[in-house]
Amino acid sequence: MRKVAVIGAGMTLFRRRLMETPKELCFEATRMALDSAGIELKDVDAVISGSAPDGFDGVHMKGEYYSDGCGAYGKPYMRVFVGGGTGVFSAISGWYHIASGLADIALVVNEEKMSSCQPHPQSVFAHIWDPILDRPLKPNLIWIFAMEMNRYMTVHKIKKEDIALVAVKNKRNAVDHPCAQLADPNITVDDVLNSEVLAWPVQRLDISPPSDGAAALVMASEDAVKRLHVETPVWMKGVGWCIDSTMWTDRDLYFPEYVARAAKMAYKMAKIDNPRKQIDFAEPYDPFDYKELHHMEGLLLAKKGEAPIMTREGVTQRDGDLPTCPSGGLLGVGNPIAATMGVKIGELYWQLSGQAGKRQIPHEIKTGVTNAWGDLMQYGAVAVMGV
Amino acid sequence: MGQTPQKWPGIELSNDDLLNKKVTQTRYHPRAKFSWSAGEAMSRFLNELKEGRLIGRECKHCNKILFPPRMFCEQCFKPTSKWVYIKDTGTIQTYSISYLDKDAKRITNPIYVGVVSIDGASEKMGIMHYFGEVTKDTIHIGMKVKAKWKPPLERTGSILDIEYFRPLKEGEQ
Numbered sequence: 001m002r003k004v005a006v007i008g009a010g011m012t013l014f015r016r017r018l019m020e021t022p023k024e025l026c027f028e029a030t031r032m033a034l035d036s037a038g039i040e041l042k043d044v045d046a047v048i049s050g051s052a053p054d055g056f057d058g059v060h061m062k063g064e065y066y067s068d069g070c071g072a073y074g075k076p077y078m079r080v081f082v083g084g085g086t087g088v089f090s091a092i093s094g095w096y097h098i099a100s101g102l103a104d105i106a107l108v109v110n111e112e113k114m115s116s117c118q119p120h121p122q123s124v125f126a127h128i129w130d131p132i133l134d135r136p137l138k139p140n141l142i143w144i145f146a147m148e149m150n151r152y153m154t155v156h157k158i159k160k161e162d163i164a165l166v167a168v169k170n171k172r173n174a175v176d177h178p179c180a181q182l183a184d185p186n187i188t189v190d191d192v193l194n195s196e197v198l199a200w201p202v203q204r205l206d207i208s209p210p211s212d213g214a215a216a217l218v219m220a221s222e223d224a225v226k227r228l229h230v231e232t233p234v235w236m237k238g239v240g241w242c243i244d245s246t247m248w249t250d251r252d253l254y255f256p257e258y259v260a261r262a263a264k265m266a267y268k269m270a271k272i273d274n275p276r277k278q279i280d281f282a283e284p285y286d287p288f289d290y291k292e293l294h295h296m297e298g299l300l301l302a303k304k305g306e307a308p309i310m311t312r313e314g315v316t317q318r319d320g321d322l323p324t325c326p327s328g329g330l331l332g333v334g335n336p337i338a339a340t341m342g343v344k345i346g347e348l349y350w351q352l353s354g355q356a357g358k359r360q361i362p363h364e365i366k367t368g369v370t371n372a373w374g375d376l377m378q379y380g381a382v383a384v385m386g387v
Numbered sequence: 388m389g390q391t392p393q394k395w396p397g398i399e400l401s402n403d404d405l406l407n408k409k410v411t412q413t414r415y416h417p418r419a420k421f422s423w424s425a426g427e428a429m430s431r432f433l434n435e436l437k438e439g440r441l442i443g444r445e446c447k448h449c450n451k452i453l454f455p456p457r458m459f460c461e462q463c464f465k466p467t468s469k470w471v472y473i474k475d476t477g478t479i480q481t482y483s484i485s486y487l488d489k490d491a492k493r494i495t496n497p498i499y500v501g502v503v504s505i506d507g508a509s510e511k512m513g514i515m516h517y518f519g520e521v522t523k524d525t526i527h528i529g530m531k532v533k534a535k536w537k538p539p540l541e542r543t544g545s546i547l548d549i550e551y552f553r554p555l556k557e558g559e560q
């Protein structure tokens with residue numbers, strides 16, 4: 001397999017509602033990524049896009065609908081969709097287009113526009129449930145997170161205060177992100193604990209907001225990196241992905257086994273045998289505050305039940321020993337599902353190439369890991385990147 | 388040569404802009420209807436619910452009673468072998484107390500919902516369902532519960548033929 005690097009990235013603002021259409025958002029992010037890589041569309045061999053359920057936009061085939069905004073016109077093009085896992089998986093798809101030798105330079109463009117769906121994108125989420133076993137119970141998507149969070153808290157005897165620390169950290173980190181939707185420099189644990197209870201134990205400030213936005217990457221082979229004299233390529237060191245049983249009521253929700261399997265696949269490729277020592281920082285998927293902790297454990301960066309302790313001890317702060325979600329994450333920057341690639345793969349690229357500005361981790365970093373997670377709590381996509 | 392992005396595009400709208408048509412827009416209201424054939428495993432499962440019984444499928448290769456029942460085992464990838472009645476009691480594996488309905492609207496009387504693993508099925512195999520006759524102080528993970536069935540004439544062959552799971556009383560099977 002050939003070596004693959006990220007050589008440019010772009011993203012739009014993340015906001016609850018944006019005026020631009022899906023293809024206009026894609027164009028903005030893609031144009032930024034091309035400019036940041038210093039190339040033009042004619043240099044691109046293949047285009048990959050990621051986006052979540054068509055129902056948000058109300059347009060089936062939405063990958064085709066907005067494809068011209070991704071720079072796909074006249075080129076090999078495909079859309080990938082693995083639920084919330086798309087934010088990392090579309091970059092994995094970009095990776096295998098190049099690693100296989102099929103393309104030298106690829107664009108990866110992710111888009112989400114959740115505001116079109118009225119009165120709330122929750123109405124579309126209702127259609128992900130099993131029509132026979134689950135849907136007659138009229139479930140709200142937040143229920144599955146609440147059930148998983150409760151199981152995780154109960155098995156490890158974790159206090160809500162310790163979980164709230166994640167929301168506080170990420171929303172504060174997001175103050176330094178130019179695209180952030182929910183940054184708050186003054187938020188406290190009490191604010192989180194006193195916020196409205198939506199579905200116990202999930203409260204309003206435990207959750208990332210629905211958002212509109214787009215993000216894009218330029219990925220390149222080693223040959224292209226040399227040819228273009230790229231000064232700060234960030235290499236895709238390892239990738240992994242895995243799906244668990246669709247029978248989610250038959251699994252113990254306290255630990256994401258499928259994330260661990262995806263992580264082991266990525267670490268093996270990256271020749272990492274001790275992730276806690278060899279990974280310098282992480283961007284775990286954080287649509288809810290407990291998910292950051294759950295994913296740190298799934299990514300084998302913490303032992304089972306230990307991620308809250310590391311958080312309480314400050315290890316995961318931007319200047320800590322294992323900075324975690326230095327971008328501000330989904331909790332602070334926003335959660336336009338597939339477009340969260342901008343704060344996951346995008347943040348690893350900007351941090352490792354020294355372009356993260358005010359968010360830059362103050363000490364030397366060489367290797368980072370990120371994951372995205374989705375479907376009925378069953379899909380894990382993991383990427384290890386490094387310099 | 389490339390450069391670090393300096394400008395971050397996007398024009399923010401408010402709910403008022405969209406709701407009260409202050410920005411140029413179009414609207415659409417889809418009307419889609421579906422009917423699903425319940426298939427081999429779920430048809431038997433639903434018909435047994437109508438009789439007030441829970442049923443699973445045995446995988447003899449894995450030595451497991453799979454519940455909800457299915458015609459093939461995803462782990463050994465062989466057909467399952469036979470139908471097995473299981474109990475209508477179980478254990479709360481996890482739960483939530485929801486103040487949201489399916490459209491994220493706020494409700495005052497919360498919904499108690501969670502996963503109950505069913506006695507007689509293999510370990511931790513269960514379904515999502517409502518809990519009743521509990522309060523936020525009494526409900527807990529590990530609580531033993533039993534199905535509260537609808538009266539026979541009101542059952543329709545649906546997961547809702549069970550109204551909810553309620554605490555198992557002392558000495559009850």
Ligand SMILES: [Zn+2]
Binds near residue numbers: 446449460463
């Ligand atoms: Zn089997």
